[in-house]
Amino acid sequence: MKQSRSLNVIxxxxxxxxxxFVFAPIIFSMIFSFNSQRFPTIxxxxxxxxWYQKVLADPDIWKAARNSxxxxxxxxxxxxxxxFCTAYSDFRYNFRFKGPYLALILLPPTIPLIxxxxxxxxxxxxxxxxxxxxxxxxxxxxxxxxxxxxVIRLRLNQMDPDLESAAxxxxxxxxxxxxxxxxxxxxxxxxxxxFLTAAVSFDEFAVSWFVSGLNSTLPVxxxxxxxxxxxxxxxxxxxxxxxISMTLVVLAQVFFASRQMKSIKT
Amino acid sequence: xxxxxxxxxxxxKHFGTFVAVKELDFEIREGEFLAIMGPSGCGxxxxxxxxxxxxxxxxxxxxxxxRVMNDVAPHERDTPLVxxxxxxxxxxxxxxxxxxxxxxxxxxxxxxxxRALKWLDKMGILEFADRDISTLSGGQxxxxxxxxxxxxxxxxxxxDEPLSALDAHLVIRMQAVLTDLQRELGITFVYVTHSQSExxxxxxxxxxxxxxxxxxxxxxxxxxxxxxxxxxxxxxGRNNILSGKVALLTNDTAHIxxxxxxxxxxxxxxxxxxxxxxxxxxSADLVHISLSDPNDGNKAQCKLISExxxxxxxxxxLEDAQGQEFKVQMQERELSKFDLKSGAEVWLSWDTASAxxxxxx
Numbered sequence: 001m002k003q004s005r006s007l008n009v010i011x012x013x014x015x016x017x018x019x020x021f022v023f024a025p026i027i028f029s030m031i032f033s034f035n036s037q038r039f040p041t042i043x044x045x046x047x048x049x050x051w052y053q054k055v056l057a058d059p060d061i062w063k064a065a066r067n068s069x070x071x072x073x074x075x076x077x078x079x080x081x082x083x084f085c086t087a088y089s090d091f092r093y094n095f096r097f098k099g100p101y102l103a104l105i106l107l108p109p110t111i112p113l114i115x116x117x118x119x120x121x122x123x124x125x126x127x128x129x130x131x132x133x134x135x136x137x138x139x140x141x142x143x144x145x146x147x148x149x150x151v152i153r154l155r156l157n158q159m160d161p162d163l164e165s166a167a168x169x170x171x172x173x174x175x176x177x178x179x180x181x182x183x184x185x186x187x188x189x190x191x192x193x194x195f196l197t198a199a200v201s202f203d204e205f206a207v208s209w210f211v212s213g214l215n216s217t218l219p220v221x222x223x224x225x226x227x228x229x230x231x232x233x234x235x236x237x238x239x240x241x242x243x244i245s246m247t248l249v250v251l252a253q254v255f256f257a258s259r260q261m262k263s264i265k266t
Numbered sequence: 267x268x269x270x271x272x273x274x275x276x277x278x279k280h281f282g283t284f285v286a287v288k289e290l291d292f293e294i295r296e297g298e299f300l301a302i303m304g305p306s307g308c309g310x311x312x313x314x315x316x317x318x319x320x321x322x323x324x325x326x327x328x329x330x331x332x333r334v335m336n337d338v339a340p341h342e343r344d345t346p347l348v349x350x351x352x353x354x355x356x357x358x359x360x361x362x363x364x365x366x367x368x369x370x371x372x373x374x375x376x377x378x379x380x381r382a383l384k385w386l387d388k389m390g391i392l393e394f395a396d397r398d399i400s401t402l403s404g405g406q407x408x409x410x411x412x413x414x415x416x417x418x419x420x421x422x423x424x425x426d427e428p429l430s431a432l433d434a435h436l437v438i439r440m441q442a443v444l445t446d447l448q449r450e451l452g453i454t455f456v457y458v459t460h461s462q463s464e465x466x467x468x469x470x471x472x473x474x475x476x477x478x479x480x481x482x483x484x485x486x487x488x489x490x491x492x493x494x495x496x497x498x499x500x501x502x503g504r505n506n507i508l509s510g511k512v513a514l515l516t517n518d519t520a521h522i523x524x525x526x527x528x529x530x531x532x533x534x535x536x537x538x539x540x541x542x543x544x545x546x547x548x549s550a551d552l553v554h555i556s557l558s559d560p561n562d563g564n565k566a567q568c569k570l571i572s573e574x575x576x577x578x579x580x581x582x583x584l585e586d587a588q589g590q591e592f593k594v595q596m597q598e599r600e601l602s603k604f605d606l607k608s609g610a611e612v613w614l615s616w617d618t619a620s621a622x623x624x625x626x627x
Binding site for chain 2: 163166167170174
């Protein structure tokens with residue numbers, strides 16, 4: 001008993017250290033975003049919302065924030081739709097070259113981002129579609145669809161394959177079955193996928209920077225500010241971006257977890 | 267009797283090079299309770315799925331009410347199926363599950379609800395109408411699945427081993443529920459199972475399938491007393507199967523010489539030829555037991571190997587000097603008169619009329 005208690009304490013400390021290591025930079029960034037001094041040094045200066053005011057007053061940042069929201073929202077919809085379709089085709093059909101087909105679909109996240117970004121820029125400018133807001137949406141959809149597919153595929157694999165046949169057997173056409181059985185069954189995974197892909201897109205920098213042209217998203221604006229000089233504004237923006245993506249990821253997890261709970265119950 | 271509702275006309279089903287159904291030629295009569303029984307992999311579920319349109323026959327026609335069904339999509343047929351896995355929709359309540367088929371058919375909301383509640387009531391689970399499927403017990407789920415199919419008011423109901431997941435005592439109860447329902451509604455039930463007790467307890471007619479073919483069609487009694495061939499005799503079990511050569515043929519009996527002795531059997535309609543191989547069966551419950559030599563008739567001296575109790579019935583497993591196995595089924599209170607110990611020597615005997623000659627296949 002005693003031994004296991006001391007072991008628990010050690011494990012507890014270990015977990016705290018891991019979290020501290022992961023989150024320390026972000027927490028420091030948050031703290032400095034409220035610091036009156038221009039340079040991030042300790043001791044801290046006074047508490048100040050100066051940098052937030054500056055950010056809020058900057059129309060470029062407002063525009064970037066708007067761009068980011070539009071891009072991540074559109075990306076989430078497109079990537080989740082694509083992910084759902086591929087996951088369903090995997091669930092429903094057996095065909096030649098299914099293995100390579102699935103491997104190809106899951107490939108984009110394994111390509112180094114910078115290569116992906118360059119390739120996207122080269123391709124999109126070739127077909128005259130670069131430098132637009134939708135260019136980022138296209139690139140991000142390619143990047144995040146595999147995540148959507150993975151999440152939804154996991155859910156479909158939990159489905160009793162007889163469920164679909166049962167719906168046909170009770171008079172449901174293929175489309176009615178899709179609407180009344182497959183989609184409702186996948187609903188938690190669909191929401192989870194929407195939030196997850198939105199979060200990935202909202203944070204993504206490299207690809208956005210290459211293909212966005214003048215339509216910068218927030219991460220791109222942050223880099224542009226940091227390139228020029230040291231400006232605590234980035235801490236304020238960083239805090240904002242962090243909170244938004246964390247919320248999205250947490251929401252995705254909530255849907256994911258509630259689904260797991262339910263599947264344990266049934 | 268009654269006209270055929272469904273006709274399987276020379277049906278074959280291949281999956282790639284695998285032949286699931288070699289050739290099926292049979293009719294399903296209107297209003298009957300038909301069981302299709304066989305060991306796993308015999309093609310019985312494939313047969314049922316073809317009737318529901320979930321598999322297309324490779325060759326042959328399936329006709330329902332004289333209409334060729336081969337190219338009719340599953341959702342355009344009226345052949346609801348009760349699934350082995352139940353296949354209830356987990357995201358819907360019990361009532362919504364029952365309403366599902368009506369909703370697909372465009373029945374309006376008020377009527378849907380009324381009909382669903384009527385069937386839930388009929389199945390005795392009205393109080394669970396608004397419960398999630400996951401909160402129901404196995405027996406309750408089973409009733410929801412039945413209500414979901416029956417609410418469609420079909421001419422024919424297909425059941426694919428629906429009781430295989432239930433506890434033994436629930437199986438007996440659901441068997442009664444099913445036979446009562448079938449009598450009351452007068453609709454045709456096609457019931458696929460590997461369980462002899464389920465098939466024999468409920469069905470008017472039984473089809474025994476083996477290796478993608480029909481081995482025998484008949485009433486449960488026909489199949490039990492007069493198995494058509496060795497496959498059926500072995501599958502039905504509780505049979506004594508003896509093989510030998512035809513020694514002497516008379517008008518309506520034959521003497522068959524087996525290693526365990528010569529026995530007299532009625533020839534029935536089976537064509538026997540002197541000197542050729544022949545097998546016959548005697549149901550285990552038609553064999554008598556005695557401690558002394560019964561002198562004449564069909565008899566065999568055996569040693570008791572073991573016994574098996576099922577309620578008040580006992581099955582004795584015996585063996586003669588040649589290693590031929592015998593089974594005898596009798597009431598426990600009858601057996602207790604003999605006071606037998608393992609290894610005891612006893613005589614078995616049976617009436618000639620009890621034996622049944624098998625078709626050589």
